Amino acid sequence: xxxxxxxxxxxxxxxxxxxxxxxxxxxxxxxxxxxxxxxxxxxxxxxxxxxxxxxxxxxxxxxxxxxxxxxxxxxxxxxxxxxxxxxxxxxxxxxxxxxxxxxxxxxxxxxxxxxxxxxxxxxxxxxxxxxxxxxxxxxxxxxxxxxxxxxxxxxxxxxxxxxxxxxxxxxxxxxxxxxxxxxxxxxxxxxxxxxxxxxxxxxxxxxxxxxxxxxxxxxxxxxxxxxxxxxxxxxxxxxxxxxxxxxxxxxxxxxxxxxxxxxxxxxxxxxxxxxxxxxxxxxxxxxxxxxxxxxxxxxxxxxxxxxxxxxxxxxxxxxxxxxxxxxxxxxxxxxxxxxxxxxxxxxxxxxxxxxxxxxxxxxxxxxxxxxxxxxxxxxxxxxxxxxxxxxxxxxxxxxxxxxxxxxxxxxxxxxx
Numbered sequence: 001x002x003x004x005x006x007x008x009x010x011x012x013x014x015x016x017x018x019x020x021x022x023x024x025x026x027x028x029x030x031x032x033x034x035x036x037x038x039x040x041x042x043x044x045x046x047x048x049x050x051x052x053x054x055x056x057x058x059x060x061x062x063x064x065x066x067x068x069x070x071x072x073x074x075x076x077x078x079x080x081x082x083x084x085x086x087x088x089x090x091x092x093x094x095x096x097x098x099x100x101x102x103x104x105x106x107x108x109x110x111x112x113x114x115x116x117x118x119x120x121x122x123x124x125x126x127x128x129x130x131x132x133x134x135x136x137x138x139x140x141x142x143x144x145x146x147x148x149x150x151x152x153x154x155x156x157x158x159x160x161x162x163x164x165x166x167x168x169x170x171x172x173x174x175x176x177x178x179x180x181x182x183x184x185x186x187x188x189x190x191x192x193x194x195x196x197x198x199x200x201x202x203x204x205x206x207x208x209x210x211x212x213x214x215x216x217x218x219x220x221x222x223x224x225x226x227x228x229x230x231x232x233x234x235x236x237x238x239x240x241x242x243x244x245x246x247x248x249x250x251x252x253x254x255x256x257x258x259x260x261x262x263x264x265x266x267x268x269x270x271x272x273x274x275x276x277x278x279x280x281x282x283x284x285x286x287x288x289x290x291x292x293x294x295x296x297x298x299x300x301x302x303x304x305x306x307x308x309x310x311x312x313x314x315x316x317x318x319x320x321x322x323x324x325x326x327x328x329x330x331x332x333x334x335x336x337x338x339x340x341x342x343x344x345x346x347x348x349x350x351x352x353x354x355x356x357x358x359x360x361x362x363x364x365x366x367x368x369x370x371x372x373x374x375x376x377x378x379x380x381x382x383x384x385x386x387x388x389x390x391x392x393x394x395x396x397x398x399x400x401x402x403x404x405x406x407x408x409x410x411x412x413x414x415x416x
Contacts, residue, residue: 114259114260115172115174115260115380116172116174116207116209116229116255116260116261116262116380117174117207117380117382117384117387118380118381119176119380119381119382119383119384119387120176120177120383121174121175121176121207121384122174122175122176123172123173123174124173124174124175124203125173126149126152126153126170126171126173129147129148129149129152129173129206130149132201133147133148133149133201133202133203134181134200134201134202135147135202136202136234136239137239138238138239138240138241138242138243138244139239139240139241140240140241140242141242141243143242143243145234145237145239145246146232146246146248146275146277146278146281148175148202148203148206148232150278151206151230151232151248151281152171152173152208152230154278154281154282154285155208155210155228155229155230155250155285156168156171156210157282158282158285158286158289159210159212159228159289161286162286162289162290163212163215166212166214166215167212167213167214168210168211168212168213169210169211169212169213170210171208171209171210172208172209172210172211173206173207173208174206174207174208174384175203175205175206175207175384176203176204176205176206176383176384177203177204177205177235178201178202178203178204179201179202179203179204180199180200180201181199181200181201182194182198182199182200183197183198183199183200185198186198186199204233204234204235205231205232205233205234205235205383205384205385206231206232206233206384207229207230207231207232207384207387208229208230209227209228209229209255209262210227210228210229211225211226211227211228211255212225212226212227212228213225216257217254217298219256219298219301219302219305219369220302220305220367220369220370222256222257222258222357223256223257223258224254224255224256224257224263224298224301225254225255225257226252226253226254226294227252227253227254227255227262228251228252228289229250229251229262230248230249230250230251230285231248231249231250231384231385231387231388232248232249233247233384233385235385236385243276245274245275245276246274246275246276247272247273247274248270248273248274248275248281249269249270249271249272249273249388249389250269250270250273250284250285250288251264251268251269251270251288251388252268252288252289252292253265253268253269253292253297254294254297254298254301256373256376258357259357259358259373259377261373261376261377261379261380262376262388262391263297263301263376263391263395264388264391264392264395265292265293265296265297265300265392265395266392266396267291267292267293267296267297268288268292268293268294268297269288269388269392270284270288271388271389271392300395300399301369301372303402304367304368304369304372304398304399304402305367305368305369306367307367307368307402307405307406308365308366308367308368309365309366309367309368309371309401309405310364310365311360311363311364311365313415314352314360314364314366314371316414316415316416317371317401317414317415318345318348318349318352320413320414320415320416321338321340321345321414322342322345324338324414325341325342335413335414336396336397336400336410336411337393337396337397338393338397338414339386339389339390339393340375340378340379340390340393340394343378343381344375344378344379344381344382344390345378347374347377347378347381348374348375348377348378351374351377351378352366352374355374355377357370357373358370358371358373358374358377368398368401368402368405371398371401372394372395372398375394375397375398376391376394379391379394397411401414401415
């Protein structure tokens with residue numbers, strides 16, 4: 001079924017006014033102007049239940065109190081309007097009222113060892129980033145960057161503003177490419193004599209997610225939970241120059257609770273978000289969450305369960321995907337993008353037979369939802385800076401294969 005024929009449904013993240021003196025009586029609202037899609041209420045839709053920076057200047061912890069760094073307070077409402085956001089409306093009996101300062105975080109329901117990304121990452125806490133890590137600066141003017149912890153705090157504030165009646169989980173944070181240093185007082189000390197307070201670190205790359213566990217849906221028996229997150233990679237900044245617009249990646253989508261794979265769509269992903277300060281970061285995060293069409297995203301994922309690849313077609317897809325990497329540029333330009341390498345494809349081929357959740361059926365067939373999750377599962381081995389891009393490509397590619405099974409020629413090369 002070609003999902004491009006659907007008209008854009010109204011966003012289920014609505015803007016409404018909220019009084020600070022009395023609670024709002026929330027009402028469930030249906031999507032009323034959908035042309036070709038079965039109308040659903042929100043109650044039906046959501047269930048209750050090895051590059052380094054060699055000489056970049058940094059702020060040292062011992063000097064932080066000597067430098068007057070202005071703190072940017074995050075606004076409590078969107079700068080350009082007096083309205084605030086009321087997202088995913090729920091009955092009053094189901095609403096969870098949380099305070100706005102500080103944020104109230106829910107206990108994570110899945111303290112499982114299966115993280116949303118693997119590669120060469122390790123898990124850290126927000127407190128570790130706040131207390132133990134130095135802040136890189138732009139060398140020519142000594143202007144500080146927006147630190148990893150500041151990025152996370154800004155997004156937490158934005159999520160809290162958009163979902164005031166839902167609890168949110170503590171951020172799950174993964175980092176890689178640790179950059180080590182030492183304080184000036186330890187410049188001549190051998191490594192074995194360094195004291196802990198004389199060591200400095202920061203991480204070149206960081207990814208995090210925040211879940212809204214009360215907003216869920218089921219696709220093919222898999223529970224999906226609404227998830228917001230972002231990525232920051234200092235290797236994409238020129239820290240040897242003057243301060244310029246800084247780059248971030250931000251998304252809102254869903255996480256498959258069966259395997260912790262992320263599901264990202266085009267309207268919920270900002271691939272190159274460039275900002276100069278935390279205020280702009282907050283505003284753009286709000287705008288992305290408000291424009292995200294969760295209903296359409298869920299509908300498109302559910303439609304993937306209706307189409308199947310035979311064992312022969314899946315083998316053809318795996319083989320052509322390997323060939324795609326070696327095509328001449330002139331030929332590759334005429335074929336839709338597949339942003340996965342041989343290592344990812346090998347993982348998919350193995351999981352087709354062995355994965356406990358998304359392997360083939362007894363007759364060798366596999367539906368496109370399971371094939372899509374083989375893509376996102378293999379994507380966990382991607383580095384942080386390419387992770388979200390490939391995740392989105394997995395969704396677009398799966399939809400393209402679906403269109404080919406229903407008569408569209410665009411992705412025919414991968415199955416021919």
